[in-house]
Each structure stands twice: as C-alpha cells, then as structure tokens.
Amino acid sequence: MMENHFYDHFSSALVPSPKLILGYVSYLILMIIAVRTRWKEKPVFLREALSILAPLMFVLYLLGSYPFEIRTFYEIYPLLILLASPILGRLIGLDFFKEQFNCSSSLP
Amino acid sequence: MSRDKLFKAFHNLYWPIIIFITLLVCKFYLNGLQWEEPRLALSQLMDGTAYKPFVYRILVPTITKIAILVFPLPATLYASILIFAFLLGFIVCIRSFSSIFWKKAEINDFVGALSIPMLTPFMLTNRHVYDFSTLFLFSAGLMLMAQKKMGLFSYSLHTCLLKQRDNVVFISYFFVLFQAEFQEAYILEALILSSNYLHKHSRLNHVEIF
Numbered sequence: 001m002m003e004n005h006f007y008d009h010f011s012s013a014l015v016p017s018p019k020l021i022l023g024y025v026s027y028l029i030l031m032i033i034a035v036r037t038r039w040k041e042k043p044v045f046l047r048e049a050l051s052i053l054a055p056l057m058f059v060l061y062l063l064g065s066y067p068f069e070i071r072t073f074y075e076i077y078p079l080l081i082l083l084a085s086p087i088l089g090r091l092i093g094l095d096f097f098k099e100q101f102n103c104s105s106s107l108p
Numbered sequence: 109m110s111r112d113k114l115f116k117a118f119h120n121l122y123w124p125i126i127i128f129i130t131l132l133v134c135k136f137y138l139n140g141l142q143w144e145e146p147r148l149a150l151s152q153l154m155d156g157t158a159y160k161p162f163v164y165r166i167l168v169p170t171i172t173k174i175a176i177l178v179f180p181l182p183a184t185l186y187a188s189i190l191i192f193a194f195l196l197g198f199i200v201c202i203r204s205f206s207s208i209f210w211k212k213a214e215i216n217d218f219v220g221a222l223s224i225p226m227l228t229p230f231m232l233t234n235r236h237v238y239d240f241s242t243l244f245l246f247s248a249g250l251m252l253m254a255q256k257k258m259g260l261f262s263y264s265l266h267t268c269l270l271k272q273r274d275n276v277v278f279i280s281y282f283f284v285l286f287q288a289e290f291q292e293a294y295i296l297e298a299l300i301l302s303s304n305y306l307h308k309h310s311r312l313n314h315v316e317i318f
Contacts, residue, residue, distance in 0.1 A: 049253075070233070071236075078243075082205065085218065094212075094214065096215055099215055101208070101210070
C-alpha cells in the first residue's frame with residue numbers, strides 16, 4: 001500500500017533549504033494559531049474530523065512520506081482552511097461567529 | 109468605496125477572478141511538474157507499468173487514456189486540463205462546504221478565495237498529477253459527510269458499523285476492495301467514521317486534541 005520512508009526523516013541528505021524550512025515552520029505556526037483560537041466556538045463537525053484525522057495523517061506522513069513532503073496533508077487541508085478562516089477573516093473585518101449556523105451536529 | 113460595496117463588487121466578479129487565479133496557480137504548478145518522473149511517469153501510470161503504490165492512482169491516467177481514444181491529443185494536455193478542473197472543482201467544493209456552516213455569501217467567497225494562496229506551501233516540494241484529484245475528492249467526501257448525504261457509501265458504511273461492530277474487519281474489507289486513487293479518499297473517511305464510532309461507543313463523547 002505504501003513505501004516505508006520512516007528512516008528518511010532522520011537522514012540529513014533529504015532536508016530542504018533552511019529558507020524553505022523557515023517558511024514551513026511559519027506556515028505551521030500561523031495555522032496552529034488560526035485553528036486553535038476560539039476552538040470551541042467553531043463547528044463541531046470540523047473539530048471532530050480534524051481531531052481524528054490530524055493524528056492519523058501525521059502517522060501516515062511519518063511512515064509513508066519523504067521529509068517535508070507536506071502534500072501528504074492534502075486530506076486535512078479543507079478542514080484546516082475552514083477552521084482557520086474565522087480568525088483570518090477577522091483581519092478584513094468578517095465576523096464568522098455572528099453568521100454561523102447552529103452547527104452542533106457532529107460526524108454522522 | 110465602503111467595505112460592503114467592496115465585498116459586493118468582489119462577489120459579482122467572484123468566478124471570473126477565481127478562474128483567472130486558478131489558471132495562474134495551475135500554470136505555476138504545471139511548470140514544476142515532472143511528467144516523466146522515474147517510477148511514476150504519466151505514460152507508466154497510463155499503461156499500468158508504474159511502481160506500486162503509484163500504479164493504483166488511476167483516476168487521471170484513466171480519464172486521459174479515454175480522452176485520447178476519443179480525440180487523439182497529447183496526454184500531457186489532457187492531464188493538465190484535468191489538473192486545472194480538479195483544482196477549480198476543489199474551490200467550488202470548499203465554498204459550498206463553507207456554506208453549510210456560514211450563511212453570508214461574502215464569508216463563503218472569502219473561504220473560497222483564501223483556499224488558493226494557502227495551498228501554495230503544499231505545492232513547493234513535490235507535485236504529482238493525482239494531487240488535486242485527491243484534494244477535490246476528499247473535500248467532496250467530507251462535505252457530503254457534513255451534509256449526511258453519503259448515499260450508497262454511507263449506507264454500506266453504517267450498515268457495517270452498526271451491524272457487524274467489527275471495525276478491523278470492515279477497514280480490511282475496504283483496503284482490499286478499494287485500491288484505486290479515487291477511492292483512497294473514502295478509505296480515510298471510513299477511518300474517520302469508524303474512529304468516531306469507537307469514541308461514541310466508549311466513554312468519550314468528543315475527541316479533542318487541542
């Protein structure tokens with residue numbers, strides 16, 4: 001089903017340039033802050049799906065991806081965007097929380 | 109111009125702007141795409157000689173193959189059109205997904221537009237012909253799950269989960285049955301639903317890692 005790349009994560013030969021690493025780390029920090037802020041007010045479905053998928057995807061990334069091959073996380077990208085948007089939208093004056101439907105329904 | 113007028117103007121021109129930006133992103137993406145990458149070249153994917161597990165990612169190669177049979181043009185042209193179509197399809201999908209949770213059109217416009225620049229870091233190191241099809245199918249699957257409109261897939265999944273109560277057997281069954289790329293998205297969804305089922309039937313109501 002997949003190639004094993006676990007040991008590649010400990011190999012210095014496959015590490016990209018420091019600029020690229022810095023870019024990825026900045027992106028990761030931005031996403032964590034945007035997703036984490038006002039977490040409990042965000043739709044339950046998105047929170048549950050991310051909570052279940054993110055650890056699973058991280059394990060799959062460690063086992064089956066090259067170091068920094070973040071395209072592996074395409075599967076959780078829609079969830080990240082939807083969870084980060086309410087915070088990023090505030091930068092241009094959009095109030096997501098005021099316009100939110102009653103999103104108490106969770107995963108089917 | 110007031111903020112509301114600006115949002116309204118953006119809403120009116122939304123799709124032309126999105127199509128234009130998607131074309132630009134796609135051009136950037138295709139410039140760095142290696143069509144003849146060793147082990148998973150487009151030609152190898154099309155004739156089934158690519159290495160495992162890449163050979164199972166058949167959606168784009170199969171559509172390309174059929175399109176060439178109907179109207180012979182270069183395979184890379186068809187694959188490029190499909191990459192563009194799946195990227196655009198993803199944006200349509202994420203905007204629609206957003207409308208499940210937020211009612212205002214300007215918010216949904218913003219989510220759709222934001223999904224393009226935020227995607228850039230994902231494209232920097234590796235690019236493959238099947239990336240955007242995965243992104244589109246998984247977004248569509250999640251959206252259908254949120255709307256509880258999973259059709260046959262949902263029905264069979266729930267039947268298995270509720271009646272067999274054996275997730276290991278169920279997941280193995282899916283791994284055996286679904287090897288093609290367009291079904292890989294559903295394997296992960298099966299994992300989400302089965303994990304959720306386990307949590308709901310244990311003492312934890314919600315799993316929260318944050």
